[in-house]
Amino acid sequence: MESFKKFLSYCSSFRAKVGFISFVFLLIFTIILFKLINVQIINSAKYKIAARKQYEEKIKISPSRGLIYDRNMNVLVSNSLQYSFAVDPTMVTKPDSIANVFARVFKKDRNEYLAKLTNKSTSFVYLERKADVANIQGLDSADFDGLIVLKEPKRVYNYGRLAAQVLGYTNLEGAGLSGVEQSMESELAGKDGFVIMQRDGKGQYKPNMDIPKREPVNGNNVVLTLDINIQKFAEEELERGVKETDSKGGKVIITNVKTGEILGMSSYPSYDPNNIQVSDTAGFTNKAICDVYEPGSTFKVVAAAASLEEKLVDKMTLINTENGHYSLANNVTMEDEHKAASMTFQQVLENSSNIGFMKISYKIGPERFYKYARDFGFGISTGVELPGENRGMLKRPIDFSPISLPYMAIGYEVLINAMQLTSAYSTIANNGVLLKPYIIKKETALDGKTIFENNPVEIRQVISQNTAKLLSTLMIGVVETGTATDARIDGVKIAGKTGTAQRVVDGKHSSGSHTGSFVGFFPADNPQFLITVILDDPKGGQFYGGKVAAPVFKRIAEKIIGFSGNLNLNEPKFDNKTTDVNVSNVSNNFILIPNLMNLRLEDAKDILRDLKLTCEIVYPENSKANDFLVVESQQPGANSKVDINTKTIVKLVVKNKEVELKSVLQVPDVKGFSLRKAINVLSASGFDIDINGSGEVIDQMPKSGSSQLPNSKITLFCKQIN
Structure with missing residues (x-):
């Protein structure tokens, strides 16, 4: 009986064990089944994506960047093919072999490659970006597990250093970092495409044929106003001038005075955009728009124009020039090179008499002088389609010291850039009308269809046509018998003005450091071309603008005259037209509303404030403090007359100019x-x-x-x- 009880107890215990084990197996099966249902049904999409990530890679296909042409459709910037090499380190089986091959081909440390090849935390890393076809030595057909070979476009600057600062350059990703490459980034760049690549058992990638690739959209082409031959003249003669005068550097701008088109723009030193890595960064900056300086005597055109327009002087007005010694306020004295007791206004201009222009500035007065300087475009961005323009500094009358007015009249206590100076002199050559300078002629699609075309834009009538003609005639005298005789060309009438200014060294103006400049236009009786030449700190014995800059002007002008028969300068078609009005913008009881279109909002507000006009601004939706805002429309329109005694509110509708903010x-x-x-x-x-x-x-x-x-x-x- 006792044995039977033990047997029953054993059976009961066995069944319990079997039941427990069965329960455990059932639980495990249920968990596995739930996992399968979760993976295969409930979250199948999620796990499919995760699985794909293990063997698929989305590879960007770069578009072909738009070409850049000069005005005669010479290709300045084009594209060529380059190879990029990447790896999936998780699939690399021979890291040492790959490192050795790449180190030999590209002449780099193998450990640099080995570090990338053995980094298992990533499935994609570049070994080399954009290598030239000639230098890859068959690597494009190499059979290494995990190696990815990509074809990418490379930017090619067909004329090397020529126009480098205007054209700019791109980074490895193909984005513009300076010049036209940056300012026209959205037009040139196009849109990326992509292809899904699948990895096979050897770790090599091939396109997934089940997923069609998205083709890239190629960028549009940009045509510049530059003429490559004129650009070449500018750069050759600027470099020669800098070296002959032992200058630190220099700038040249050449424009069509009838349209505002920039035909040539150069600063020295320059750089090679095809070899950025080995170029001196000193040449990267487009100093023609980025650098500001005290201009000296070339700024005297403001006082000359204002005094003639306001009929304070005529060319025969006699001015006391104090025998070359003049005492100003604050115990400041001016010693002039010219020791005459008096000169006519014409002689004051031809001889560039500092004392004469100081005397004239007192006739004009602070408010009027400031207004004329502003109307000529000083202290305001010119709006040229290049990044980094420095608008300089033009003091308001409220900030004038007792000696500011006479010193500003001779080109001190004011900071300007070379483009502003060029525009001001173009105003005189263009019958007193200030034009907006531009360097983008048009944008075209790949099929040649014009998407956008620039036309000349008249900003304002600064001085009357009569005043402009008289001032041009007087500036012919500067070249014929005055300070710029080294700019003379037989058979061609040239009007111009020299400038010489002491530079600031260690916080003070130095008698041992100068800026020499000359601005001239020709033919003076029907101007077409204007050339600005500025040399920085000449040390070759001469530093006067008439001796260092005027000869550079002459050589460039002679080359242009010999070539201009082939230059495509068509009769301008204007986007707007300005009538001949008095400079003051105030005639009797009316104010003339200026053209504010496409100006920066801050510049437009400054101009309206100067005219004592109130503005109402309509901002775009979601605008932010750092947006680059420009005037899209205005009401009343440009050249409208409004009663000076009636409060007028100028309504400005502004837009956010498309500026690519690549990084902070x-x-x-x-x-x-x-x-x-x-x-x-x-x-x-x-x-x-x-x-x-x-x-x-x-x-x-x-x-x-x-x-x-x-x-x-x-x-x-x-x-x-x-």
Whole structure:
């Protein structure tokens, strides 16, 4: 009986064990089944994507970037084919072999490649980007597990250094970083395509035929106003002039005075955009628009034009020139090269008498002088389609010291760029009408269809046609018998003006450092071409503009005259037309509304404030503080007359100009710099500048090292340091 009980107990225990084990197996089966249902049915899409990521890669297909042409359809910038090599380190079976081959072909340290090849935390890493076909030595057909070979376009600058600062350059991704490449980025870039690549058992990638690739959309082409031959003349003679005068550098701009088209623009030194890595960064900046300087005597055109327009002088008006010695306020004295007791206005201009122009400035007065300088375009961005323009500094009358007016009249206490100076002189050559300078002629599609075309735009009538003609005639005398005789060309009438200014060294004007310049246009009786030449710090014995810059002008002009029969300068077709009105914009009881179209909002507000006009601004939706806003429309329209005694509100509709903000920029440290040097550094770095005070920079906001968007405003706090 006892044995039977033990048997029953054993059976019961066995059944319990079997039941427990069965329960465990059932539980495991249920969990597995649930997992299968979850993977195969409930979250199948999620796991399919995860699985695909293990063997598929989405590869970008770069579009063909648009070409850049000169005005005669010579190809300045084109594309060629390059190879890029990448790997999937998780599939690489022979990292040492690959590293050795790449080190041999590209002459680099094998450990650099080995580090990438053995990094198992990623499934895609570049070994080499955009290698020339001639240098890859068969690597495009190499059979290594995990190696990915990509074909990508390369930017080619067909004329090397020629027009490099205007054209700009691109980064490895093909995005424009300067010049036209940057300003026309959205037009040139096109849109990326892609292809899905599948990895086979050897780790090699092939296109997934089940998923059609998205073809890239190629960029549009851009045609410039530049003429490559004229550009060549400018660069050759500028380099020669810099070397012959032992200058630090220089700038040349050549324009069509009837349209505002830029035919040539150069600054020296330059760089080779085909070899960015080995180029000197000193040549990257387009100094013709980015650098500002005190112009000296070329700025005297403002006082000359204002005094003639306001009928304060005529060409025979006698001006007391104090025998070349003149005492101003604050115990400041002016010693003039010309020791005459008096001169006519014509002689004052021809001899570039500082004392004569100081005397004339007092006749004009601060308010009128400032207004004429502003109307000529100083202190305002010209709007040329290139990045980094520095609008310089033009003091308001409220900020004038007792000696500001006479010193500004001779080109000191004012900072300008070469493009502004060129536009001002073009105004005189163009019957007193200020034109907007431009360098983009048109944008075309791949089939040649024109998408957009620029036409000349008249901004305002600065001086009357009669005044412009008289001033042109007087400037012929500057070349024939005055300070610019080295610019004379037999058989061609040239009108122009020289400039010589002391440069600031260690916070003070130095008698040992100068800027020499000359601006001239020809033929003077029917102007077509204007050439601005500026040489920085000539040390070759001569530094006067008439001796260092005028000869450069002459050589360029002679080459243009010999070539101009082939130049495609058509009769201009204007987007608007300005009637001949008095410079003051005020006639009797009326104010003439200026043309504000396409100007930066800040510049448009400044112009309206100068005219004592109120503005109402209509902003685009979702606009932000750092947006680059330009005037899209205005009401009343340009050249409308409004009653001076009636409060007029000018309505401005603004738009956000399409500027590609590729990345934030770091603010450089400019504390301790001279104001001019600080402005140049910040402008070249892509910032706008607001100035408080003068002299040396003692503080800045935002602080150096902070990250800011391009075109952000940096405020400089300055003080005169003795």
